[in-house]
Amino acid sequence: EIVMTQSPATLSVSPGERATLSCRASQSVSSNLAWYQQKPGQAPRLLIYGASTRATGIPARFSGSGSGTEFTLTISSLQSEDFAVYYCQQYNNWRTTFGQGTKVEIK
Amino acid sequence: QVQLVQSGAEVKKPGASVKVSCKASGYTFTSYGISWVRQAPGQGLEWMGWISAYNGNTNYAQKLQGRVTMTTDTSTSTAYMELRSLRSDDTAVYYCARAPVVNDAFDIWGQGTMVTVSS
Numbered sequence: 159e160i161v162m163t164q165s166p167a168t169l170s171v172s173p174g175e176r177a178t179l180s181c182r183a184s185q186s187v188s189s190n191l192a193w194y195q196q197k198p199g200q201a202p203r204l205l206i207y208g209a210s211t212r213a214t215g216i217p218a219r220f221s222g223s224g225s226g227t228e229f230t231l232t233i234s235s236l237q238s239e240d241f242a243v244y245y246c247q248q249y250n251n252w253r254t255t256f257g258q259g260t261k262v263e264i265k
Numbered sequence: 266q267v268q269l270v271q272s273g274a275e276v277k278k279p280g281a282s283v284k285v286s287c288k289a290s291g292y293t294f295t296s297y298g299i300s301w302v303r304q305a306p307g308q309g310l311e312w313m314g315w316i317s318a319y320n321g322n323t324n325y326a327q328k329l330q331g332r333v334t335m336t337t338d339t340s341t342s343t344a345y346m347e348l349r350s351l352r353s354d355d356t357a358v359y360y361c362a363r364a365p366v367v368n369d370a371f372d373i374w375g376q377g378t379m380v381t382v383s384s
Contacts, residue, residue: 190368192370192371194371201360201374201375201376201377202310202360202362202371202374203374204370204371204372207370207372208370213370213372214372245309245310247310247370247371249368249369249370250368251368252324252367252368253312253324253326253327254300254312254367255312256309256311256312257309258309259309
């Protein structure tokens, strides 16, 4: 099983600031990496797939980068609606796995 | 619009079974698969398995093999997930999510179904 490790567990950021979230895979997943946003009481929402492609309707302030084992999600200027938990997911093989999540909270 | 609508919350006793439904609309059901993902209270996301709505092929997470069965009814565009021999640590929100193939991102999610296992 491919283990996905996200850091940090919690990120405290002020509105308008930049947020950088990391995700590391225990072995290469090529570019088969997605990012999701989850707010309390809601289902996850797909933000990024293919490591860097924004999903339909996702604002340009969200960007993804990386390949192999190291990936980054960047939120260029945090808006109030961006405070949430973010998960990465590898789908390089059929045993897809998720990271444990990074909570982005208001500083 | 494209959406997945799940059945309502369930309360079950240990050892019982639960069957959760996920009705698709707004797209061609048989052109995609459905994955099931669960989330225990305050915890992260755990993939349970995937079913092709085209031919019914399934892939299950190893830890749930033998306890979970995923099926589809193409006449009603509905996917089902049945989990047997329920334990307290099966208490979670269960989500269905659309994925074209087994190894793909999940672009549409259901609203979730809370399953509580308690004596």
